[in-house]
Amino acid sequence: MPPERGLAIGALAERTGLAVSAIRYYEAQGLITADRNAGGQRRFARAAIRRLSFVMIAQQFGVSLAEIRALLSELPGNRTPTPADWTRISLRFRQQIDQRIATLERLRDDLDGCIGCGCLSLPKCRLYNPDDRAHAKGSGPRYLMGDSAASVLTSDAQS
Incomplete structure (x- = not known):
């Protein structure tokens, strides 16, 4: 042009x-x-x-x-x-x-099970934390604190 x-x-x-x-x-x-x-x-x-x-x-x-x-x-x-x-x-x-x-x-x-929770590490959280996998990294909102779902799965596999 x-x-x-x-x-x-x-x-x-x-x-x-x-x-x-x-x-x-x-x-x-x-x-x-x-x-x-x-x-x-x-x-x-x-x-x-x-x-x-x-x-x-x-x-x-x-x-x-x-x-x-x-x-x-x-x-x-x-x-x-x-x-x-x-x-x-x-x-x-x-x-x-x-x-x-x-x-x-x-x-x-x-x-429906997630509204208002905010912690993302409850044992019942089917959306972000099935079977409370995030608990292996410690307490609190693990994913919001920087832990990834992949790192949680890795620590599960090593346990």
Whole structure:
């Protein structure tokens, strides 16, 4: 894209509803790129509108910027993404959403015994501490104190 063409950052902000500072941040994070014109002003390809829209949607689903960056890295950088390119990305995104849904359903189903507990090491905690495995590391909220479930399982195996 010749630098004299493309969208100025203000136009991109207007088209996406994002603040100029947010667009600069996303550019710094490698989610979009800009060329510079002779005056040093950023000029964005029109494809940046779709990329930023995807970023906003993905963030609403709790997807991290690192995950979004990985998904967007699969899009071509030298041309406008085609519907087939977006379909490929959406299938990967769909898999991540399905995994999150399964995790949330499991959390919902096990949450009734966890609300208000806060300790994460009760013998009855099916969600974070089945069979009171965290007790082997000591008393208190072991996972919140930095012990991982893996370290608790390791100490169980050594016992």
